Every structure is written in structure tokens, then in C-alpha cells.
Amino acid sequence: MEVAWAWAFLDLPPDGFDEELEFWRQVTRTTLSAWRGEQGEFATLLPDEGHPWxxxxxxGGPGGVHLDLAVAAPLPQARDEVLALGATVLDELDDLVVCRSPAGFTFCLTPSAPSEPGQGQVRAGQSSLLDQVCLDIPADRYVAELAFWMRLTGWLPPSPEPDDSGLLPLKRPDGMPLRLLTQRLGAGGAGGTRDTGATVASERHGGSVTAHVDLACADRAATTREHEALGARVESVHEGWTVLRAPGGRRYCVTERDPLTGVRG
Known part of the structure; x- marks a missing residue:
């Protein structure tokens, strides 16, 4: 399946909604589009330049993160492909198919727009960039879930196994705004699992995949201070990443990666 564009959705609950929305708007240096949807529930975070992502x-619930994949194929064809790969279809509208991966992560299929990816994502000169969704996958479901995302997107990892921290990225095509990172929860080794509270969240959701967002930053310490000044708090510091909580309690990471390329230098 050809994925023309990938969108990260921040699903924000009612408690602390305005404060958390403003936090994400500021740390992403974006402006908010007009609200849309039947209940005015959707909005886009618009960068100064380039196509948004x-x-x-x-x-109404606790909130979280999900993905929208804009696909080149007609939606009925894309729906049949994800079903054949082991996904479940939860809902189907004229311009949206809501799906669940084999290990329980919610994502949507949408038709690609002519501007995807024509305007591109402007990465050059950014001090930090929200550019990654990390799928936190229970260890006993990791192999099958990784295979699902590889087959669905066609994006392949640089190595066959996660590193000592249980992390394995999928290489995105040039111009794609978002990276996908997979994390095998409960990984051993020197690094241990990247601690974002994912293991606890996974257990709470019956062993399903959860997700969090990551920001690439040129200066992790400076980015962390900026986020703290906007209301985030540091939860833990590791070699290469810092786990923070946004206002409202959402965990996310700032990571030592080049905002331009998305990879560690």
C-alpha cells in the first residue's frame, strides 16, 4: 500500500484541554486552524511553511495518540488490504476507515490530497520538531506487530532486531513528515526499555499497543528547559532521551536526533 502522507493525531481529553492544546501549539511553533467536524472536534496545527502533519x-475518554495514513489507493481497496494483513475495521465513512492493528493500535486510512506530499515538510533550521510516533508494543506481540507495520507501509527497519533499549525505527520515504519507531516493551540489555510508562499503559489496556510522540532536538537540554517553562515536567533522563509529561499528564520524549534528518548524529 502506498502511504502518501502520515498524520499524527493528539487526542486530547476534556480535563485540561485548553492548557494542553496551547502547550502543544507552542512547542510545535504552529497556529491552530479552524475547528471542523460534526461537533467541532478536529483542528490542524499549521506550521509557518510547508504542509502540516x-x-x-x-x-471524551482519556486521550492518546493515533495515526492517519493518507493512501493513494481507493479506500475500499485499502480497507481490503489492511484486513488481509490482520487488522480490524472499526468504522467506515465516505472519506475515512477507522482500523485497529493486530495488537490493538487505532489508526485511520484517508484519501490522499493533491498537496500530499507536494508542499513537503519544512525541517531545515528547526531547533526541535515533533517528527516521530513511537509504538509501544508488548514483547509477546512485537514480532507480529512489527511485521504488520512493515507490510502495511513498506517501510523497513535498518536492522532485523531492536537495540538494547528495545527500539527499532522504520525508514520512511524521503519527504514523509513522520517517522515510526517501534519499541519492544520489557526489553533487557544495558539500556533497558525506554521508560515512558508504556509498560503500565499496555497492561492497563489488556496488552494492546499504545503510542507516544517524540521530538527531535538539536539541543536536548535547551529544549527540555523550554518545555518546562511552558508547563511540562521532567519524569526521567536517559542517555539520548528525556521523558517529560505535558500539562494534563501526557508522556512524551525529547530525543537527541537531528531535526533535519530525524536520525541521531
Whole structure:
């Protein structure tokens, strides 16, 4: 399946909605589009230049992160392909197919627009960039879930196995705004699992995949201070990444990666 564009959705709950929305708007240096949807629940975070890749949604539950994949194929064909790969279809509208991966992660298929990816994502000169969704996958479901995302997107990892921290990225095509990072929860080794509270969250959701967002930053310490000044708090510091909580409690990471390329130098 050809993925023309990938969108990260921040699903924000009612409690602390305005504060958390403003936090994400500021750390991503974006402006908010007009609200849309039947209940005015969707909006896009618009960068100064280039095509956007981040959206927000008002939700009634605890909130989280999900992906929208804009696909080149007609939606009925794309739906049949994800079903054949082991996904479940939860809902189907004229311009949207809501799916669940084999290990329980919610994502949507949408038709690609003519501007995807024509305007591109402007990465050059950014001090930090929200550019990654990390899928936190229970260890006993990791192999099958990794295979699902590889087959769905066609994006391949640089190595066959995660590193000592349980992390394995999928290489995105040139011009794609988002990276996908997979994390095998409960990984051993010198690094241990990247601690974002994912293991606890996974257990709470019956062993399903959860997700969090990561920012690439040129100066992790400076980015962390900036986020703290905007209301985030540091939860833990590791070699190569810092785990923070946004206002409202959402965990995310700032990581030592080049905002231009998305990879560690």
C-alpha cells in the first residue's frame, strides 16, 4: 500500500484541554486552524511553511495518540488490504476507515490530497520538531506487530532486531513528515526499555499497543528547559532521551536526533 502522507493525531481529553492544546501549539511553533467536524472536534496545527502533519482531536475518554495514513489507493481497496494483513475495521465513512492493528493500535486510512506530499515538510533550521510516533508494543506481540507495520507501509527497519533499549525505527520515504519507531516493551540489555510508562499503559489496556510522540532536538537540554517553562515536567533522563509529561499528564520524549534528518548524529 502506498502511504502518501502520515498524520499524527493528539487526542486530547476534556480535563485540561485548553492548557494542553496551547502547550502543544507552542512547542510545535504552529497556529491552530479552524475547528471542523460534526461537533467541532478536529483542528490542524499549521506550521509557518510547508504542509502540516499534526492534528488535534477533542475526545471524551482519556486521550492518546493515533495515526492517519493518507493512501493513494481507493479506500475500499485499502480497507481490503489492511484486513488481509490482520487488522480490524472499526468504522467506515465516505472519506475515512477507522482500523485497529493486530495488537490493538487505532489508526485511520484517508484519501490522499493533491498537496500530499507536494508542499513537503519544512525541517531545515528547526531547533526541535515533533517528527516521530513511537509504538509501544508488548514483547509477546512485537514480532507480529512489527511485521504488520512493515507490510502495511513498506517501510523497513535498518536492522532485523531492536537495540538494547528495545527500539527499532522504520525508514520512511524521503519527504514523509513522520517517522515510526517501534519499541519492544520489557526489553533487557544495558539500556533497558525506554521508560515512558508504556509498560503500565499496555497492561492497563489488556496488552494492546499504545503510542507516544517524540521530538527531535538539536539541543536536548535547551529544549527540555523550554518545555518546562511552558508547563511540562521532567519524569526521567536517559542517555539520548528525556521523558517529560505535558500539562494534563501526557508522556512524551525529547530525543537527541537531528531535526533535519530525524536520525541521531
Amino acid at each position: 499534526l492534528k488535534v482531536q477533542r475526545v
